Amino acid sequence: EIVMTQSPATLSVSPGERATLSCGASQSVGNNLAWYQLKPGQAPRLLIYGASTRATGIPARFSGSGSGTEFTLTISSLQSEDFAVYYCQQYYNWPPLTFGGGTKVEIK
Amino acid sequence: QVHLQESGPGLVKPSETLSLTCTVSGGSVNSHSFYWTWIRQSPGKGPEWIGYVSYGGSTNYNPSLRSRIAMSVDTSKSQFSLKLTSVTAADTAVYYCASSPRGTVTLFDYWGRGALVTVSS
Numbered sequence: 001e002i003v004m005t006q007s008p009a010t011l012s013v014s015p016g017e018r019a020t021l022s023c024g025a026s027q028s029v030g031n032n033l034a035w036y037q038l039k040p041g042q043a044p045r046l047l048i049y050g051a052s053t054r055a056t057g058i059p060a061r062f063s064g065s066g067s068g069t070e071f072t073l074t075i076s077s078l079q080s081e082d083f084a085v086y087y088c089q090q091y092y093n094w095p096p097l098t099f100g101g102g103t104k105v106e107i108k
Numbered sequence: 109q110v111h112l113q114e115s116g117p118g119l120v121k122p123s124e125t126l127s128l129t130c131t132v133s134g135g136s137v138n139s140h141s142f143y144w145t146w147i148r149q150s151p152g153k154g155p156e157w158i159g160y161v162s163y164g165g166s167t168n169y170n171p172s173l174r175s176r177i178a179m180s181v182d183t184s185k186s187q188f189s190l191k192l193t194s195v196t197a198a199d200t201a202v203y204y205c206a207s208s209p210r211g212t213v214t215l216f217d218y219w220g221r222g223a224l225v226t227v228s229s
Contacts, residue, residue, distance in 0.1 A: 004154070034215055036155075043112070043219040044155075044204065055217065087154055091214035096170040097157040 002026050002090050004100035012108040013078050021103045023071040023088035032092035035064055035073045038102075039084045047086075048073065075105070083107055110134045110141075112205050114223035120199075121229050126192040128223060130205030133186065141207040144181065144188040145216060148201040155204075160213060161188050168213075195227045 003026040013019045023033065031051040038044045046055040048064035051071060061076040075082055088100040116128035130144065146158040159169035161179035169177045173192070181188040192199060203223050206216035 006154075032214075036216075041221060043221050044206075044216075045219075046215060046217050049215050089155075094214065095157070095159075095168060096172070097214055099155040099157070101154040 001096060002029060002093050002098050004088055004090055004098050006086075006088060006100035006103050008103060009101070010104045010106060012106050014108045015080060016077050017108075019075040019078055019082075019105055021073040021075075021086055021105070023066075023073070023100050025069045025071075025090055027093075028068045029090040029092035031067045032090060033064075033066070033071050034089045034091065035062075036087045036089065036099075037082075037084045038087065078105070110207060110218045112207065112218055112220035114203060114205050114220045116203075116223060116225070118224055118226060120195055120225060120227050122196055122227055123194055126190070126195050126199060126225055126227075128190045128203055128205075128225070129187050130189070130220060131185075131187050132207070141210060143208045143213040145206045145208065145213075146179065146190045147204045147206055147216070147219075149204070149222075150198070150201040156201075158190065158192075158203075160208075197227050199225070200227045201225060 005024045007022045033051045035048040036044050052064045063074045065072050085102045085104045087102045111133045113131045120126045143160045145160040147155050149155045161167050161181050167179050176193045178191040206219040209217045
């Protein structure tokens, strides 16, 4: 099973600032990496797949990069609706599909 | 726009069976996606993939849960279901149903809002 590790666990950012979230894989997953946004009481949202392709309707301020074992999600200018928990997910080697432990982006 | 809604008991006793249903609206279980997935999130942890059922009834489960899981689909009701037997406190989680875009089973484009299931006597 591929283990996904995210850092930091919590990121405190002011609105308008840039947020950089990291995701690491215990072995190479190529570019088979997705990012999701979760907010309490809401349906999770697919943001990025293929490590860098934005899903339908996702604003351009969200960008993904990386390949192999190291990945980054960048939110270029945080909006109020972006404060949430973000998870990475690998889909290279499965079952099982595996997710990281999450990064909570909170208001500074 | 596909809408998914989980339903089922919020409290299950240890050793009993957890049963959840996901109702699909704004589409059907054989139009938007071929694959319908269950994912859960225990308190303080990342999401855990439980498995999927296809609109034709084929399944693929997480090896760690395989012996206790059964998934099924009812195309006439646009519903798919999860049964998890012999539950313990470790099965306490928010359970999500999700769909995959056509052509894939490994990404999830539509999710329900989740159903909290607590295992306790």
